[in-house]
Amino acid sequence: MTDTHSITGTDTLARATLQDHLADPFMQVVAWPGRRIDRPLLGGDVVIRQPLGGGRRSFILTAPLEIGAREAGAIDVEALAAGRPGTVAISLCGPDRLLHADLTVIRPLGEAEQDISAVPPGTPAARPTIRTGSRGPAVIDAQQRLNQVHAERAARGERGLDDCPLATDGIFGAHTRAATVSFQRIAFPGLASEWDGIIGPRTWSALLTYTARRPPRPIPGVGQVDPSRWGTILRPLATGRTVLRSGNAVAALIDGNATFNAMAADMGATNGERDFIYLLGWDNFDTFPLGAASSFRDIYTAAAGRGVEVAAMLWDQFGIVTAADRSATQVVSHINALTGGKAIKDDLTTNHTTASTVRLAVAAALVGMHPRLISVILRIIEPDIARLGGSHHQKVLVVKRGEVLVGYCGGIDMNPNRVRVVDPDTGQPHHDTHCRIVGPSAHDLLSTFVSRWRHHPGSSRFGALRGETAGVPAAIASPGVNDAPFGGPLSVMIARTFNPVHAAPPLIVAERGIKAALLAAIGNARRFIYCEDQYLLDLDTARALIAAVPRLSHVTILIPGNPITDVPFGKEYRRDFVGLIDAALSGADRAKLGVFQLTTSQSAPTFGDHTYVHSKSWVFDDELAVIGTANCNRRSYSFDSEVDAFIFEDNRVEGDARQTFAQRYRMALWQHHLAVPGSSVVDGVASARLWRAAARPPSARVIEFDHRLPTGVTSLAGLRQAVMDRGAARLRDIIDPMV
Structure with a gap:
């Protein structure tokens, strides 16, 4: 909760x-x-x-x-x-x-x-007393620490804190109070007078003591991984719409050709009036070849001719004229012209409302009345400004072919820039990842589509979907190598970010499952963390990594270079992210953090094929893999529509020496980036040295990412950076909003 x-x-x-x-x-x-x-x-x-x-x-x-x-x-x-x-x-x-x-x-x-400092200094006296109704950095600090206590107790098999994990939103609400009381009962047994739900000096002292840095937990066996433990960690988060299911066959797909070839094969195998093809898309272009096969349009058009139901929901960029939006309009028109075709452009989010439009118009009129009103008006309409960039960012394909239900999710859009260069010098084709799921959790991807479909009022004119009555597939005991090339069966938890305008429980509800699960994973990593992310902006995640680094061997993060990253003030926000971690760690711990980009020069970087990192993926301890659409930013965790798959084995026994799904996935990625044989990257701890300059092989396509922003030697250069810093601070809540 x-x-x-x-x-x-x-x-x-x-x-x-x-x-x-x-x-x-x-x-x-x-x-x-x-x-x-x-x-x-x-x-x-x-x-x-x-x-x-x-x-x-x-x-x-x-x-x-x-x-x-x-x-x-x-x-x-x-x-x-x-x-x-x-x-x-x-x-x-x-x-x-x-x-x-x-x-x-x-x-x-x-x-x-304004008091907009980061996490307050380390002494309890420096932290203000906070209670129901409080907001700000001190509340975020407390929420993170309460989550840490909860995660550590759960990992030991003990009862966690009530209502945890909390959203680290800086708002001291009912759930934060319940978690506080639960912690006070543990910290002050028998002292009921301390169980008041207020975090004052005594509770701060106890909370700081309980969350102090601890030595690494012992790892069972030498070099042995234990993916089964993630069931205990993630199961408390699997409530309501978020379900943890075992018995899945999962294939990790790296880059566009592999993904599009798999999609084309599944869609091409559909036949008859019980099958369907459903697509949730952000960018959508459907006339380029899918890998070595025909175009998406050719494939779904032929399927509709065989009686297959084809339905799609594509993000409507609310009137912004872009190639993607024009293409989405064309795709929707083409699908709706097919026999049984059903398609919608979807812009329905909590911040895209009539009231928002009215407030924006009012604000425009007010601004000219008095200069001092500007800051007040911006405070009032901030959510409305943010909604101009709000999007349905889920990228999901669900295919039913005969008795088999297949679901896809990840970062790969239906876009030709995943297989060829569309815009030169921008790192295209993008490096990206996706996953293909067969088994019970494919139904959760189907449910993702169905909930979005029912949520939109325009869907009612099409009647019911075939998929609305589809049952949950049976668990797969022994998946074949085609469906599970990295082995299995696997447990999968599908988590989402979704902000319905009109809730209709239990299918259509607000969802914030991704961030809570990721913070729990960071809090329970024991050996290392590997991450690939397009942005790397969310400071709550940075603070979680600060707590994790001292007990880990390394944290290795891959991002695209600043010159090709498509977010305003991205270099300033990344500087804040990495700089926050650097400033909080000792020298030895600081050396464990490595942030890298795909290029070969620090001074004059060039960005060729597969150097724009569009992947949104994590690997924890070679035990848990996360593949999805959510970037490491507040927008993905609370504002836009997203979907992530958390994947691990739940059937490992002591002494099992087989490589895990997460391990083989990480190895494939490291081979891809370092250009080394798989045998060189089997050990996720020892082989991390290959990323660092001292041991990096000549074949590697990576280089350290320097988060520091040189301002040059002239006062004008410094002034320009100061202007950028001021703009970044002023506009963070608009560029990277949080609902």
Whole structure:
């Protein structure tokens, strides 16, 4: 379970409680209800009216007010949003200068006043007392530490903390309080007076003690892996829509040709009125050859002619004119023209609503009224600005051919840039990964499509899908080598990020399973972590790695180079990510972290075939592999629609010397990047040295990624970087939003 924080329909300021404002590091309460107004009020201050038994309203003062003034000119935000005149005069106080009891006045802090520091320093005294309603970095710190206590207890087979793992969202809600009380019962047995759900000095001290760095846990056997242990770790997270299923055959697919050839074979094997082909897509182009086969359009068109049901949901980029959006429109039109074809362009997300559009229009009108209003307005409409980049990012193909249900997920879009160069000097074809699942967990990928389909009101005109009545396939005891080239059977947990506008439990609900599972995996890694990611931005993940590195042999991360990474301020945000870890670790531990890019020159990098890392994948201890669509950023973990597969063996016995699925997957990736034989990278600890400069083979296509940003030797260069830093800080919540 996770703390929830959903605000829709009116502006954030109007919905916030007084306790929220007290705890919000970006806001200051300057006039309290029923108390004397003892300071001047400023243009841009926000008046919250919360009458007894009524709804809240917010007003923005349009001019400064001296002490003693009883009325103020203001903008009624809700009235403007509803299309009514917004200029009003509001009564603030009587002759006694006491602010009316239903009013509170708050003020957005200037940049120099804001407390936006990272995790607070290490002493309990430096950490503020936090409780229900608190927000900010200290809450994130506490949530991470509570999750760490929970994960370590679960790994030992002990009862974890209530309501954990928590979403590390910096909001002290009901679930954080429940976890706090649960921890206090452990830390202060018999002292019921300490079980108050408030994290003050004593609870901070206990929490810091319990989460202090510990030596590595003993590993059973010499060099032996134990993938079965991940069932105990992940099973508590498998609730509701997130299901852990055993008996699957899984193939890890590296890059476009292997993936598209497999997809083409499965789609080409469909036949008849019980089969179907379902696609969830982000980018979608369907006329290029799939590997060595015909184009996707040729294949699904032929399948529809055989009576196969073809359905697709492609991300609608809400009017932004791009080649991908034009192609999606064409694909949807073509599918809907087929016999039995069903296709939708989908832009329905929690932040793409009529209310958002109205607020953006209102904000545009307000900005010109007074310069001081700009910061307030940005605070109000921040979620609406963020929604301009919100997307359905899931890349799922589900095929039923006869009695076999097959599901695909991963980072590979239906895009020709996975098999050939479309834009030169951008690292194309992309390096990317996908997985193919046959067995019970293929049904969870089918369910991902069905829930999105039912969620969209436009789907009702097509009638029911064949897949809506499909049952969960039986477990596979002995998968064949074609379906499971890395061995099996395997356990798979499909986790998602999804933000429905209209929830309809149990199928259509808000989901935040990916981040919680990844943080649990980081917290339980014992030997090493390997990651491939397109962005590497989420600072919660960085903090989790800080706690993990001291007990690990190495953390090795592969990302695309800054010049070809397609996110605004990506180099600044990556600097923050890696720099945060560097600053927190000792020299010996710092050397365990290696971040790399696919190129051969630090000073003049060139980006040829398969050097843009679009893969979103993790390997933990050669025991657990994660393949999916979620990048390491807040957007993927809370805002966009994503899907990840967590894959491991659950049937290993002591002394089993076979290579695991995760191990063989990692070996294939390292062979790909280092250009060495598989025998050189069997040991995921010892062979990590091949990534480092001192032992790197001449065949390797990797080089260290330097997160430091040189500003040059001139004052102008330094000024330019300062401007970029300021922009990155200001726009982080828009570029990388969190619901």
